[in-house]
Structure formats: structure tokens, C-alpha cells
Amino acid sequence: xxxxxxxxxxxxxxxxxxxxxxxxxxxxxxxxxxxxxxxxxxxxxxxxxxxxxxxxxxxxxxxxxxxxxxxxxxxxxxxxxxxxxxxxxxxxxxxxxxxxxxxxxxx
Amino acid sequence: xxxxxxxxxxxxxxxxxxxxxxxxxxxxxxxxxxxxxxxxxxxxxxxxxxxxxxxxxxxxxxxxxxxxxxxxxxxxxxxxxxxxxxxxxxxxxxxxxxxxxxxxxxxxxxxxxxxxxxxxxxxxxxxxxxxxxxxxxxxxxxxxxxxxxx
Numbered sequence: 001x002x003x004x005x006x007x008x009x010x011x012x013x014x015x016x017x018x019x020x021x022x023x024x025x026x027x028x029x030x031x032x033x034x035x036x037x038x039x040x041x042x043x044x045x046x047x048x049x050x051x052x053x054x055x056x057x058x059x060x061x062x063x064x065x066x067x068x069x070x071x072x073x074x075x076x077x078x079x080x081x082x083x084x085x086x087x088x089x090x091x092x093x094x095x096x097x098x099x100x101x102x103x104x105x106x107x
Numbered sequence: 108x109x110x111x112x113x114x115x116x117x118x119x120x121x122x123x124x125x126x127x128x129x130x131x132x133x134x135x136x137x138x139x140x141x142x143x144x145x146x147x148x149x150x151x152x153x154x155x156x157x158x159x160x161x162x163x164x165x166x167x168x169x170x171x172x173x174x175x176x177x178x179x180x181x182x183x184x185x186x187x188x189x190x191x192x193x194x195x196x197x198x199x200x201x202x203x204x205x206x207x208x209x210x211x212x213x214x215x216x217x218x219x220x221x222x223x224x225x226x227x228x229x230x231x232x233x234x235x236x237x238x239x240x241x242x243x244x245x246x247x248x249x250x251x252x253x254x255x256x257x
Contacts, residue, residue, distance in 0.1 A: 003167035004252045006224045007154070011162040041242050042117075044125035044177030044200075045132065046207070050232070054171040054246050062167070080167055082248055084230040092232065092246060 001066050002076035002103065009076055009103045018072040018100040023064030027057045028091040037090070054092050058082065061096040074100035118179050125177035129199060136206050143213050147222045147253065156223045161257040168222060169250040170211030173232070174204030181242045201245060205229070208249040216253035225251035 002009055029037075033049040040047055061082070069077050080098035087093050176184075180196035187194055205227060216222050229247040 002165055004165055005167060005226065005250060006156070006252050009165060010158060010254060011165075041175045041244060042178045043121055043128065044175060044180065045128040046204075047173045047175050047244060050173035050244070050246065051171050054173055054248065055169075058169055058171065058248060080250075081226070082169070082228055082250055084228055084246055084248060086230050086232045086246075089232070094248070 001069065001074075003062070003066075003080050003098070004076070004078050005080045005098075007079055009078060009101075011106055012076075012103040013106050014078075014101045015104050016074075016102040018069070018074050018102075020097060021065050021068040021072070021074075021077060021100045022095065022097040023061045023066070023068065024093065024095040025057050025060040025064065026087055026091055026093045027053055027060070029053050034090045050090075050092070054084075054094070057092045057094040058096075061094040065096045065098060069098075069100040072100050074102055076101050076103045118182060121178040121180075125179050128177075129203065132203055132207075136203065136210065139210050139214070140206070143210065147213055147216050147219045150223075150225050152224060156221070158254075158256075162254060163257045164219075164253075164255045166216070166219070166253045166255075167250060168212050168216045168219075168253045169248060170208045170213070170215065171246070171248050172204050172208040172211065173244060173246045174200055174207065175244040176200045176242050178242060197243065200243070201229075204245050204247045205249070208247040212249045212251060216251075219253035219255045221254045222251040223254060225249060 037047045077098040083095045184194045233241040233244045
């Protein structure tokens with residue numbers, strides 16, 4: 001499946017459109033990692049466990065979006081956008097959305 | 108009296124750690140940015156970019172970073188915000204976070220010719236119920252479309 005965050009797939013033409021597909025996830029790490037991050041927060045720097053968490057959440061949100069697109073029979077998602085929001089302390093929400101389309105090579 | 112002493116000790120320790128971590132991080136970022144200087148060019152708009160060459164692969168690339176300030180920075184900023192003006196202690200934190208996220212994205216797209224339409228998304232994930240007490244943490248995602256020519 002091709003994912004792009006531009007309005008087309010370069011080198012290909014869109015043959016069918018299926019509309020908006022979305023995927024979202026809210027994830028949290030465990031209490032021990034939260035405690036560790038709380039300590040790290042005091043001294044400053046990057047919170048590695050939360051970065052990991054964010055990257056897992058992003059992966060899952062995109063995966064769900066792809067599944068939805070696959071169900072519709074699409075082979076690409078264009079104009080993908082990622083949005084994040086804070087739900088509660090130590091949790092990450094990632095929301096991915098885009099337009100499911102069918103593309104074919106040009107010519 | 109004991110409270111003030113404890114506060115001063117905590118401020119002293121976090122000032123030291125924060126400064127050391129920030130210095131090391133900036134050095135690391137600079138090194139990696141120099142290494143990537145001729146690698147994929149980023150930030151073409153979606154509509155302005157155009158090519159007639161054959162394309163091998165198109166891929167969505169992302170880079171994440173969660174960055175946090177420290178207790179000292181937070182304390183200075185809360186004093187500074189009383190008078191207004193630039194909160195320099197937080198500027199450097201957010202700058203580091205964004206550059207780190209962009210670098211991670213570019214490192215994932217090493218073989219690509221272009222990364223177009225780069226976007227940066229960020230959110231504060233600190234304790235929203237107790238904003239005065241908590242040190243800011245910022246979660247940043249940078250993403251774009253990596254394009255590789257044949």
C-alpha cells in the first residue's frame with residue numbers, strides 16, 4: 001500500500017476514490033516507565049520511553065487506517081495527516097487520516 | 108528555612124543536569140545535521156514539486172521525539188512570565204525537540220532523493236490539571252513523503 005502526504009501519487013494516476021479513511025489509537029506505558037519519565041522530567045532531556053510510545057502509537061494508527069483502506073479495495077492512501085492530542089498524563093493519542101484511492105501506473 | 112534550602116539544592120542540581128544534557132544534545136544534533144547536509148532535501152510544497160523522471164518508491168516517513176524541560180527551566184520561566192518577554196529556557200527545549208524529530212525523519216529516508224511536504228505536529232503532554240507545578244513535555248511528530256528516483 002502506498003502512503004503519501006501529498007495530493008497525488010507521483011508517476012501514477014488515480015482511477016477510483018473511496019473517501020476518507022481514519023485510524024486512531026490511545027496508548028499508555030506502564031507505571032514503572034511513567035515513574036522513570038517523571039524523574040527524567042525533573043532533570044531534563046528526551047523522554048525515551050515516551051518517544052517509543054509515540055512511535056508505537058503512530059504505527060498502530062497508520063496500520064488501522066491502512067486496514068480500513070484495504071477493506072474498501074484501495075491500494076493507496078493520499079493526503080495522509082497525523083494529528084496528536086493529549087488525553088491524560090502518560091498517554092499518547094495519534095490520529096491518522098487520509099483519502100483512500102486506487103492508483104494505476106501512468107500510460 | 109529548610110524548604111528554601113531544599114528548593115535551592117533542587118534548582119542547583121537540575122540546572123547542572125539540564126545544562127549538560129542540553130549541551131550534549133545540541134552537539135549531537137549539529138553533528139548529525141552536518142552529516143545529512145547533502146542528503147534528502149526537505150520542504151517542497153505538495154503543489155510546487157514536479158518531476159518527469161521515473162520514480163522507484165514513494166513512502167511516508169516519520170520521526171518522533173518527546174522532549175522535556177527541567178525543573179530549573181520551569182522555575183526561571185515562571186519568574187520570567189511575570190514580567191513578560193522571551194522565555195529563552197523553553198525556546199531551546201522546543202528547538203531541540205523539533206530538530207531531533209526532523210533529523211530522525213531524514214535519517215529514515217537516507218536513500219531517498221526528496222522528502223516533500225514536511226509537516227510538524229506537536230502537542231504538550233504535561234499535567235494539564237496542574238499546569239503551574241508540572242514541567243512542560245512536548246511530543247513532536249514530523250512527517251513527509253520520501254521519493255526515490257530509479
